Amino acid sequence: MLVARAVDEEAHRLQKQGALDLWPSCQGQEAAQVGSALAVGPAPAVFPSYREHAVALLRGVAPDELFAQWAGRTFCGWDPRRLRFFPYTLVLAAQTLHGVGYSIGQRLQGLEDFVVVYVGDGATSEGDMSEAMNLAAVESASVLFVCQNNGWAISKPAEEQMRTSVAVRARGFGIESVRVAGQDPETVFSACSRAAAHIREERAPYLVEIQVGRIQGHTTSDAQEVYRSRDDLTKTRAADPVIAYAARLSDLGVVDAAWLDAVDTEVRELCERLQKEYA
Numbered sequence: 001m002l003v004a005r006a007v008d009e010e011a012h013r014l015q016k017q018g019a020l021d022l023w024p025s026c027q028g029q030e031a032a033q034v035g036s037a038l039a040v041g042p043a044p045a046v047f048p049s050y051r052e053h054a055v056a057l058l059r060g061v062a063p064d065e066l067f068a069q070w071a072g073r074t075f076c077g078w079d080p081r082r083l084r085f086f087p088y089t090l091v092l093a094a095q096t097l098h099g100v101g102y103s104i105g106q107r108l109q110g111l112e113d114f115v116v117v118y119v120g121d122g123a124t125s126e127g128d129m130s131e132a133m134n135l136a137a138v139e140s141a142s143v144l145f146v147c148q149n150n151g152w153a154i155s156k157p158a159e160e161q162m163r164t165s166v167a168v169r170a171r172g173f174g175i176e177s178v179r180v181a182g183q184d185p186e187t188v189f190s191a192c193s194r195a196a197a198h199i200r201e202e203r204a205p206y207l208v209e210i211q212v213g214r215i216q217g218h219t220t221s222d223a224q225e226v227y228r229s230r231d232d233l234t235k236t237r238a239a240d241p242v243i244a245y246a247a248r249l250s251d252l253g254v255v256d257a258a259w260l261d262a263v264d265t266e267v268r269e270l271c272e273r274l275q276k277e278y279a
């Protein structure tokens with residue numbers, strides 16, 4: 001989570017300098033991403049949306065490879081087959097159908113591991129998401145849908161896009177689901193571990209809706225202060241999962257100041273190298 005935060009902050013600096021064209025921040029969503037990615041492990045193929053940077057880093061995407069895409073240097077900066085982490089998808093919810101189709105294809109080839117699809121709250125309004133959930137349900141596809149509900153589709157609040165939660169909607173399609181808070185990576189890890197066990201045992205899809213806070217604007221091109229209240233932004237920043245989890249682990253004695261300093265040095269060196277390469 002600390003590495004993902006540092007890489008995200010470095011991307012912001014580089015975008016301001018004109019080195020990156022755009023950056024959709026994952027700040028506030030690190031616990032959801034790290035908790036879910038660790039729970040599913042390295043085997044399942046992942047079909048991300050476009051801000052799953054912490055998942056990308058855990059899957060072995062190098063920060064340079066991540067930045068290359070947002071600097072417009074490549075269509076996809078990493079090897080999707082080797083990392084089993086597919087290209088970022090900017091056409092909202094398209095990856096949901098890609099993931100379900102891939103899962104069905106895997107089963108037809110006798111390969112049994114499941115597929116993970118990341119999707120945002122706003123993207124669930126797309127027809128593709130409904131088609132993907134229905135297809136996954138009727139085909140009993142081994143797909144874990146992870147919906148990071150950050151409450152916003154750019155400037156459109158989630159409560160103006162749906163009358164029920166995404167988790168309740170999934171059940172209407174015949175998909176088991178759960179809704180969890182996304183501030184603590186351990187809560188997310190437990191929920192996604194249970195979901196993974198269900199998918200493997202039942203050979204059926206599952207949806208985990210994770211409620212997260214979006215600390216930065218939609219992207220570096222978005223001035224969220226225009227449409228979000230000061231109170232909302234203050235509360236979201238106060239619930240920063242990276243700060244909260246570091247503090248909790250320190251209080252529990254799991255990590256100490258020397259360990260945190262070592263991580264700090266590691267990420268500072270990483271960011272200096274990225275600065276030199278991209279600025």
Ligand SMILES: Cc1ncc(C[n+]2csc(CCOP(=O)(O)OP(=O)(O)O)c2C)c(N)n1
Nearest residue numbers: 090091092120121122123124150152153154
């Ligand atoms: C098919 C399609 N329609 C519209 C857009 C423009 N668009 C890009 S991101 C976005 C909001 C997505 O919100 P959400 O799914 O909640 O993801 P978040 O950015 O909050 O992670 C929109 C409308 C798009 N990329 N693709």
Ligand SMILES: [Mg+2]
Nearest residue numbers: 120121152153
């Ligand atoms: Mg959203």
